[in-house]
Amino acid sequence: MKKKLNIAMIGYKFMGKAHSNAWKQVSRFFETPLEPVMKVVCGRNEEQVKEAAQRFGWQEYSTSWEEVVARKDIDVVDICTPGDSHLPITLAAAENKKAILCEKPLANTITEAEQMLAAVKQNAVIHMICHNYRRVPAVTLARQLIDDGSLGEIFHYRGTYLQDWLVNPNVPRVWRVEKAKAGSGALGDIASHSVDLSRYLVGEITEVASLLKTFISERPVEPGSSTMAPVDVDDAALSLVKFDSGAVGTIEGSRFATGRKNYNRFEINGSRGSIAFNLERLNELQFYSEEGANSGFRTILATEPTHPYFGGWWPPGHIIGYEHSFTHTVLDLIKAIDEQKIPTPNFEDGVRNQKVLDAIERASGSQRWEAVD
């Protein structure tokens, strides 16, 4: 019988649903060294959190994260709340020696992010940040191709994460467009994914130039309301970036790209080949290998048993969905906990990511290139 691993999840909305599903599914499809147990879900609204517990299959629910993270029987704290609460939850969880999985961005400010990193280090707990797109099989495959030299020296990274859900001016001022809660707009929410992928695939960013833009400056406080509240975050974040390696790139996030729903695309050009990926077709990796006149971008359907993570799923060509980037994330977290190793991406990555976001924000203000600290 496998040893149990008791999970407590804080937050139960969009990310809570995705994480719950991952915890529920992981042992059905993969050999996990420990058996995750969905112990308790935590939220402020009792009725809603109760409903969520039942819906997603958590054994218990609670309205006090403080109590939950202090519970003896909890092994892992999974933080799915907005960025402004990541710090206090992490501090408490770390003090209680829990392994921590935290949604991105790690925090709304660098200072907070660094406090969080210090806390997990000081308490020597396992920590991971949920940049789940690293574990889309096609993306992990991209990394393998880079690692094995298939792309040669990398020249370019071109990352765009495009959505369109804010184009409609009637969309109300939800928390994701409120600076106090979300920290920033498209920058922290989606461009941060592109930043993480660039770090995963190309390396550290050293300098940035940028432009943050808000197209619609106020929105209804509620759906249908005529009372307006200011939008104090960016609708779009555009940047030029220099990598430590000498590669150069563009990173853009926008919620104003009409027709693009979840278009998290990157293209990487190297001296021997190139790759391109788009989250809307997440089972596919475009790969160009320079081999003369009959070269061409090929569509690798990353669904073979030998492809990253796919062995757990279905026969070739039977594609998987968005949700399993989380399943693969918790799989590797469980393994890391079993081996008592710090997985990647972890809070170090979270801090580094935050520093890039911070430099982008500074550069937008200073109107000049800014170094990433």
Add this chain to the structure above:
Amino acid sequence: MKKKLNIAMIGYKFMGKAHSNAWKQVSRFFETPLEPVMKVVCGRNEEQVKEAAQRFGWQEYSTSWEEVVARKDIDVVDICTPGDSHLPITLAAAENKKAILCEKPLANTITEAEQMLAAVKQNAVIHMICHNYRRVPAVTLARQLIDDGSLGEIFHYRGTYLQDWLVNPNVPRVWRVEKAKAGSGALGDIASHSVDLSRYLVGEITEVASLLKTFISERPVEPGSSTMAPVDVDDAALSLVKFDSGAVGTIEGSRFATGRKNYNRFEINGSRGSIAFNLERLNELQFYSEEGANSGFRTILATEPTHPYFGGWWPPGHIIGYEHSFTHTVLDLIKAIDEQKIPTPNFEDGVRNQKVLDAIERASGSQRWEAVD
């Protein structure tokens, strides 16, 4: 508290895994009127079925389907075995008044299929055949577009279901290429899906011409073995079809289409528009609406809350996988059981599908057009 619905599943391999997942997931993402309970999984090999029960989350396991289908506490029998056993299981399950979900093809012969249909009718039990691709959101959307007249009068159906797993002559003679177990090859396994989709979207097929082809006539009995066994099924099945409506079409299944992994594609052309779909990009529907010079095939990402079934899942652009065609199937079966209505596709559809397959087989032999009975 929702009423329970106790499920027994017979068979636990590829389809067993997919069905188990569907039963496990359906209530997490959809409001089901009844709560499915994964009661018992059944198989001949005790060790394996025990492992499957544990892996997939079935409460019990059994090596006797005869006992299982007779159990008082079982409400639904879900048949995931090869085609040669569908008849006896169905007869017993129907006699015991169980609702039945049966994998396709309904049976290996028309006679068997008709016996099965007679049994479920006589016993007045709910019956459904698992042609799951009808419930891929983009496919259900295709049907909606046809129903609302967006395509006008339909002229053409062009269905190809292409795979390539048999191109390698070292692939052994598994049950899927053994006539006694599988009934036929590409015809019953994959072309049958294309037949079902054509019936769902265009209507009844009345006549067929065809060509069944076996490219490799013997295969190793086991992986690596030098003992060969004859392949007595088709590697590829090609047909021309006439629909009752006056539309015409081609339907082809092949396991010899190198590079095509699960390329279940159809295109339908009507007087006002056209649609095209490919299972390898199952979240997308290509739709052409005739509206003058600036018309064009558009890629509908069938991931909006208003699209069929997608409301249960994720925000727009966050694509789902192959497996959820099963989740949607069991969702509708549960609803049908609750309402005591026969869902579609059901055993009638199974028989009709079988008759088309039979006509294709006859036409290949007679070298002429054959009517579907």
Add this chain to the structure above:
Amino acid sequence: MKKKLNIAMIGYKFMGKAHSNAWKQVSRFFETPLEPVMKVVCGRNEEQVKEAAQRFGWQEYSTSWEEVVARKDIDVVDICTPGDSHLPITLAAAENKKAILCEKPLANTITEAEQMLAAVKQNAVIHMICHNYRRVPAVTLARQLIDDGSLGEIFHYRGTYLQDWLVNPNVPRVWRVEKAKAGSGALGDIASHSVDLSRYLVGEITEVASLLKTFISERPVEPGSSTMAPVDVDDAALSLVKFDSGAVGTIEGSRFATGRKNYNRFEINGSRGSIAFNLERLNELQFYSEEGANSGFRTILATEPTHPYFGGWWPPGHIIGYEHSFTHTVLDLIKAIDEQKIPTPNFEDGVRNQKVLDAIERASGSQRWEAVD
């Protein structure tokens, strides 16, 4: 100074325009051993043929093809008229020892086609049929890949030539839908291209089953007229084919595929790889080479200097248009004339193509498989 090659073209509509352009362009972009001179264009309507001569750059015009093909100074007769006039023009041109380029289909009946072949053989003149798509660079490249073994043994040919210009019932009964002039409908006009490509790439077709369909049985005699004339040709032609090599396939032509404008697509699957091509993206060849998990269909942009014919044009990635399939055709005809060799495809191919079309027509009537004579 290069020797001149005097051309006479009969017919000046769509194909006349395309051929004129080819004769005009070929020496600008390629080294031709002879210098083609656009001597005379011929048609029945004096005003129109005069205008065409001026527009397309022919030195003279004539309303008598009989006179033209008898002229001493003419070296090549280029036949761009409807199929019903190909025979008499060919007979006269051959007798006058002219090299002949003839538009496809070679004739409206096999008997006529065979008479034409006999005439060019008896008179020992150079002859070529204008199946221009063989000389789209990507298609010629496809042939090279097959010839060098990149596809291995070929299993499948899947050819569809789809257009939609007849979906509108107000389109009048032009000559292309009149059996007396065009011989057949989609079959001879477009499916014949797909037949030719299959012969070029896979080999001879030995047997066919088929279905010819007319969706709209009468059309206005003139645009806007309320007087109707019967449509006595097929709107769509569907067939199953067996190749001499053991490969099997489908070939379909339709003018009722709404949204498809010039969708001349084929896919070929072999034991080592596959290719796919679509005339609407004629600079691209899809190529799959089986090389393990990271295989995938690659898009070869057939615009490298080393690709067939492309060296004459532009730098890589600067795509060419439909019209240059004709330029490449007359280039090779000029070379063949210079070397006094019979090029391909020639009237032998024309006859063979016609025999396949004839078998398709017979099979549609007999409702059974028919051998190609």
Add this chain to the structure above:
Amino acid sequence: MKKKLNIAMIGYKFMGKAHSNAWKQVSRFFETPLEPVMKVVCGRNEEQVKEAAQRFGWQEYSTSWEEVVARKDIDVVDICTPGDSHLPITLAAAENKKAILCEKPLANTITEAEQMLAAVKQNAVIHMICHNYRRVPAVTLARQLIDDGSLGEIFHYRGTYLQDWLVNPNVPRVWRVEKAKAGSGALGDIASHSVDLSRYLVGEITEVASLLKTFISERPVEPGSSTMAPVDVDDAALSLVKFDSGAVGTIEGSRFATGRKNYNRFEINGSRGSIAFNLERLNELQFYSEEGANSGFRTILATEPTHPYFGGWWPPGHIIGYEHSFTHTVLDLIKAIDEQKIPTPNFEDGVRNQKVLDAIERASGSQRWEAVD
């Protein structure tokens, strides 16, 4: 009989070939109010220019542009030389009251560009800059869609012009990588096209941030030589741009994007819709029109008779090539000369384009946002 328009072309390499073809073809496919006559081609190397005259169909050749532009019988001077000679030729041509078509970029410096503009204005001659991609039918269609409001308010422009011909370090230091001749590298050669398209489609750029990068700093002086010469231009030019309208964008040109041959792509997102275009598939325009759940990016095949310029060519779906962007350019120049109107883009556009390039170059040096003068 149409009035003649005598053309003199200076330069006969890549652009000379493309322009020659345009002059040769335009009257074959379009009704031109004047009849262009390919009078004289001019170059420094007598042997080569003679060969070019013959090849491309110019009546005469000359080695002195000074003489040519002074000839009484010349109406139009078409400048196809590298950027460093545009100024003197323009000054002389303008003084001689010739209409001028000049290849882009207008000049290597703003000062020169402004002198050129002053000269054509002072002499009141017709002037046009050859930003030929504005007249790809799909691009002109894009402009029509923007003009008719189909995109609503524009938020984003995303332009990338990617090639890969310099990735190979053995490619010698041709004039295109020599600052003295070319002015800049990817910036002036290809990013300048993207700048022009952004101005054509979105409007004036007011500020830029940028990054110019040289990946390979020296190259062989000749193919195969071991003597190296420094590369003093950019291999890649990346920029962020702000438009006068409030739209924001990225513009990037690179010759180091392995696998991209002539990937001149742009995407524009507006409040009501989006468009995307890629020169490698130049007959297609991607268009998204916001109309609810069944919206999607559609592929408009810009080959209908009603599409810009296409009426002169072939039936729908019969695609045209790169070269005809030039044919359409000289068509509109001829019309402008006939009507004595200044066409667009003209030298004003050339100067404005130059100013954007200059700002990009300054911004790369200053490491901050720079205003476009």
